[in-house]
Amino acid sequence: MKLRVLLTCVAALVPVMALPSVAWAQPGTGTARITIAAPGDVPANVVLAGKTRHVAAKPRAGTSTVVTLTMPAGAYHVDLPRVSFGGTVYIGQSSRPEVVIRPGETFGLVVTYVAEEGSRGLHATTVGQTGLGLSWKAAEGSRFSLRRTTGAVPAGQRSDGVEIPTAGTTAVDKDLRPGTQYSYALFTQNKSRWYGPLTIVAGTSPAGGTAQASYIAAPSTLLLKPADIASVVTTGTGVRLVLQPQIATPLLGAGVVLPISDALPGGFLGVVTTLSSDGRTAGLTAGGLSDAFDYYELAVENISATSSQPVQSGLAVAAKTASVSCDSSGSKKITFSPEIKLAGHFKTKVDKYGFLGVDVPTGASVDMGFTITVTGAAALDLSGSVQCELKLPKLVRTFAVSPVPIAVSLSPTAQFSVSSGLKISNVGVQAVAGVQVTASATLKNGVSASGNTFMNLSPLAPVVEVNGAIGVKVGGEFLVGPGAATEKAGVIVGLGGEFNPVDASFKPHFEVSDARFNACTKIEVAFTRQLKLNIKAWLGDWDISKTVPLDALSGSTQYGGSPWFLPTGCKDLPASGTPDSLLGPGVVKVGDSVVGADGQWGHVDGFAPGTKTWVLSSGLIANAVGAPGQLASTNLGGDGDSGLTALAGLPTHDAATYEVKIVPAGTTLHVKYVFASEEYPEYVGSAFNDVMAVWVGGTNCATVPGTGEAVSINTVNDKKNSSFYVDNSTGASGYGTTMDGLTTPLTCSVPVTPGQPVTVRISVADTSDHILDSAVALLDGGIWTD
Structure with a gap:
């Protein structure tokens, strides 16, 4: 009876004894202010486990950090996970084993991590x-x-x-x-x-x-399996990872290797940069092999992949074809059937400790070589200009899937640029271009790298019905390194950038007015690339991350044998009734006009050896042809030119002007000319400073090479800029003009926009009087673009 009464009394007392715990779990929140101290570069976590779970994390930087957590009121146990980092185990020591959070109050906790006395x-x-x-x-x-x-x-x-x-x-x-x-x-x-x-x-x-590497993972690295992951999504700057409850919270700065999944088709190698308050969600940014591994070695001797797919761009329906982007003034098409092959080798090694027991870090090294082969011919049948880009099937080769995917990818495109209507088939090459790179990062020597290129090319002979200028670029974005390289994910670290085995121009060798215009094509091909090599390695306080520039990885290099003229021998075809023309290749005349008296403009021999010239004179061109003993001096009583007067600084007279409006096919307009005068040499330095100009779009480009001075009597003569002067006072070999002096053939070059009309205006005039003529001689084909 007494026992039953005693038990009843004890049972009655239990709820009373539990009341304080109930009070601590009352609604409301308080604050835990946690100071975590650890040796520099050592991260650490502190877990408060109770009604809810909360994690305070110290990053690698600094020797201490203060974390403030807002938590539901209640009692929490202080859990101090062992930290295995940098080859040492660290043990946490807490100022309190338990934490009681009361509503509206702040509880202070100090945790210190010290190295264990083991190995x-x-x-x-x-x-x-x-x-x-x-x-x-x-x-x-x-x-x-x-x-x-x-x-x-x-x-x-x-x-x-x-x-x-x-x-x-x-x-x-x-x-x-x-x-x-x-x-x-x-x-x-x-x-x-x-x-x-x-x-x-x-x-x-x-x-x-x-396809697997040998490796030693750092103790803090998480090598996760699909069952360890609750969810994973990409964020644009990295990955947000939610861990299953059985997985310990990772350390800030630790490496994490994620397996291939639907969300990450190439897997992911990342570094923990953020942790949620419950420690289950981690924000990852892309990392390198040395972030996760003390040692990692992979050697793949042969990598190969092929992409082959006929591509036809129906320009009239380009807007309906998602893979083709074209802008054409015509209604016809480009058809291109390329084959692109990728081959090479890849070797990488990360070693933080060194081999054979020598504790000297060798850092990271890479030895890679890749070639891309482009084979294919295009057929172009266009009635107008076009800028066109064809997207080709992507090349992806993942050659290591455990524990970290190592992959190479090429996102190829073919770009065509055509300035006018044409009809040409069999436009293409077989090109092989590649790079070989070796690089290393060591504690002693830092980063060193070297590289070279591989190049070989055979052009196809175009079949021409209507010739024209074509620009072709085949290549694309190239990526290689540890990490993903699929349609949905990119390379984490390694080699990447633009890689174009074919950067070519196909253009007529002869001008459009030449009967040989369709008979010969000039082909120039370069290997262009803009690649970057990223190397990363670290050990303790040593951290090296660098983008390594190499001449082999950037630039434009012409293939050996470029330019080619096809079909073979066409460059030396004999002329067959070629008409005289002032305009050369790459320009189409819209209209022209001459201002001046009859006889001031014509086509003659004599102003340049071996060629006829179009002459514009301040007198009669008939007086300009002959021997220097004759006099070219005609007073036409004509007006001057306001532009020339401004250049000379004195009144001008008997001006003659030729103006032509053209449509350029190239990006640079050239005008080749000779300035001649009867004022030479007696009136050099006087007020009789006859002057000329070549205005392109309103700006004079006829200046003395290397200066901004306009070409005139006083700027080119036997005393000033004499290297550009020809003394004809007693007759110079090859010249047949009465003018006592003239310039060597000079060329002015001006940037222009292909397809946009531009006006060229050429003028010459007497200065200060109407006598002693001057002339501008424009060589045949002397206005052209490229």
Whole structure:
């Protein structure tokens, strides 16, 4: 009876004794202010577990950090996860084992992480297919227990897994399976107390032909499996990862390797940059191999991929074809059937500790070589100008899937630029272009790199019905490195940029007025690229991340043999009734006019050796042809030119002007001319400074080479700029003009917009009087573009 009464009394007291706990869990929130201290460059986590779970995280930077958490009121246990970082285990010590959060109040907590007195620097000295060597550091007289398990979960107790014999501070594990993942846990007895485990995860070298790397993962690295992940999404700047509850919260700055999934078709290698308050959600940014691995080695000797697909751009319906972007004034088409092949090799190595027990970091190295072969012919049948880009099937080759995808991709395009109507088929080449790059980053020497190019090309002979100028560029965005390289993901680190094995121009060799216009095509082809090599490696306080510029990776290089003239021998075809023409290739005349008296403009021999010229004179051109003993001086009583008067600074007279409106096909307009005068040499330096000009779009380009001075009597003569002067006072060889002096053939060049009309205005005049003529001689074909 007494026992029953006693039990009844105890039961009645239990709710009363529990009342304080109920009070702590009352509604409302309070604040936990947590100070976390740890040696510099060591991250750490503190977990407060109670009604809810909260994580305070210290980043690698600095020796301490203060984290403020707003939490539901209640009691929380302070959990201090062991930190295995940089080859050392750190143990947390808390100022309180429990935290009580009361509504509206702030609770202070101090946590300090210190290095454990066990072993340090556990790392691999050899990694093979069936064996692995390990080494570490420890206090004199220490005893060890090294345990091996298969997979990524290391032994938690000295009784777990398989015991591996040790010899001093080294061990050799034998009879392993190639291409298999193992975990090693090192327990150390120091002064009668056991410490550890210090852990690493290793992957043995694969058997020949297997797409897998050998590696040693850093202890803080998460090598996740699909079952470890609740969700993962890309963010534009990285990845947002939600972990399953059984996975420990990662450290800030730790490497994370995500498997291939629908969200990440190429997997992902990232670094933890943010953590949610509950520790389950991590923000990752793209990282490098050295962020996740102490050692990583992969060698792929042969990489190959092919993309072949006929592509036809129906320009009239381009807007309806998502893969083609064209802008044409005509209604016809470009058909292109290319084949693009990718080949090469890739070797990479990250080693933070060095081999053979020498603790000197060799950093990171890469040896890669890639060639892209482009073969194909285009047919163009156009009635007007066109700028066209054809998107071709993407080349992707992933050649290592465990533990980190290493991939190469090319997103190829073919770009065509045509300035006028034409009809040409079999426009194409077989081009092979590539780069070879070796680079390394070491603690001692920093970053060093070298590279060279591979180039070979054979052009096809175009079949021409109506000739014209064509620009062709085939290539695209090239990416290679550890990480993803698919339609949905890009390379994390490695080699990337623009890579164009074919950057070509096809144009008529002869001008449009020449009967040989359709008979010969000039082909120039270059290999253009704008690639960047990114190298990253770090060890402790040492951190190196650099973009390495190399001449081999950037620039434009003409193929050997460029330019070609096809069909073979066409460059030397004999003329067949070629009409005289002032306009050369790459220009189409809209209209022209001459201002001046009859006889001031004509087509004659004599002003330049070996060619006829179009002459514009301040007198009669008939007086300008002959020998220097004759006099070219005609007073026509004509007006001057306001533009020439401004250039001379004195009144001008008897001006003559030729004006022509043209449509350029190229981007640079050239005008080749000779200035001649009877004022030479007696009136050099006087007021009789006859002058000329070539205005292109309103700006005079007829200036003395290397200066901004307009060409005139006083700026080109036997005393000033004499290298451009020809003394004809007693007759110069090859010249047949009465003028006593003239310039050498000069060329002015001006940027223009293809397809946009531009006006060229050429003028000459006497200055200060109407006598002693001057002239401008324009060579045949002397106005052209390229």
